[in-house]
Amino acid sequence: MPPATRKSRATAPARTWDEPTLAPVVLVRGAEPLLTERAVDAVVRLARERDPEVEKVELEGATYGAGQLTVAASPSLFGEAKVVVILGADAGTEELMADIIAYVGRPDPETTVIVVHGGGQRGKKMLDTITATGAPVMTCDPVTKDAEKASFVMNEFRGAGRRADAAAVRSLVDALGNDLRELAAACSQLVADTTGAINEAVVNRYYGGRVEATGFRVADAAVEGDTGTAVALLRHALATGVDPVPLVAALALRLRTLAKVAALRGGGVTARELGLAPWQVDRAQKDLRRWTPEGLAVAISAVAQADADVKGEARDPVFAVERAVMTISRARRG
Incomplete structure (x- = not known):
């Protein structure tokens, strides 16, 4: 096929990890390992539905040697179809990048090559070459x-x-x-x-x-103004080995949700645009009935201070988290 024809192909629309399709080359791209595995398995499953005798071959990008793709993608002695899975293409050798670029121009129509890339810009020329052919791209973002x-x-x-x-x-x-x-x-x-x-x-x-002693439950109790329960859950979480940093992160996330939903009252922004589920909005709206803008500002400032404290600015990060929890609980309108 002339190079000009290949370049004129439109880039295929991106698919989610659960929208598998068969093609000579499939790009699975994203940093979520579970979704990446599921995407690959789904494509392999489609190949085996079409031909139960299909052979699956895996190649590791980091240890790839020149010519391995050509060998793996070549028809077997008895002509069975193949699925070649190239794992870790983002960490692949220069030989891998060159071989993929050469292969996607003239792929074997009886073979499906799945290129798994964990995200980032390494191998950009390879990625651009794959997408320019119109090969399907399955996204597996975190x-x-x-x-x-x-x-x-x-x-x-x-x-x-x-x-x-x-x-x-x-x-x-x-x-x-x-x-x-x-x-x-x-x-x-x-x-x-x-x-x-x-x-x-x-x-x-x-x-x-x-569930009982996670940072989310601590945050829920604090936002509800239940100081005793919030502190008890916090101490239990710390006693069972929970690090102060994720506890503060949970407090911050809960308060950010309140702030986002408070902003919805002004109109012009939807819950979907803020990345919130309907139940999160409903729950936050109920919570906000007992919060003033001033109280919310005090609580957010307390979490910001706790975040700095647990990341090195305080001698006692445990005390810093407890102080933040108590400040949040007391900032809620009674």
Whole structure:
């Protein structure tokens, strides 16, 4: 195919990790390992649905040697279809980059080559060459917003044919939301070990110990003005090895949500644009009934000071967090 024809192809629209498709070359790009694995598995599954005898070959980018892709993608002795998965292309050798650039111009139509890139700009020429051919790109970006995590959990349960209420989803995200793989494993366990609708009581029965003393529960109690409970939960969390830094981060996240929802009152901005789930907005609106703008400003300043303290400006970071929790609780309007 003439080079000019290849360059004239339109770049294919990006797909999410759960929208697999078969093509001679597929780019899986993003920094979330669980979603990357699922994207690759989904493409391989499609290939095996088309041909159960398909052979899967994996190549490691960091240890790649010149010519390995050509060998791996070549038809086997008996002509079986192949899927070649190139892992860690973002950490790949120069030989890998050159071989991929050469290969995507004339890929074997009977072979699917999946290039897995963990994000960043390393290998930009390779990435640009792949996308310029119109190859599908599956994105696997980190899931960082609570609304995205809640949506992920709901989809996990929905995919398993189970229902979960909003309170259950919120509790699960509060307990395990820092690790998407752990969150997915928890969903699988609840599906396997329980029956019927999954509610907050079910989640707490399995993960109550994880939920009870997390920074999110500390933050909830502080925002609600329950100083005694907030301090007790904080001390329990610290006693069980929780670092002060993520505790302060949880306080900051909770207060930022209040500030964002307070801004919604002025109009012009939607909850979706702020990256919040409907339940987060509803909850914050209820909380804000007992908060004044001045009190919220005091609480946010206290968290900012605690953040600086736990990151090196104070001799006693534990005391710094406790002081912030008490300031937040007292800043709420009685």
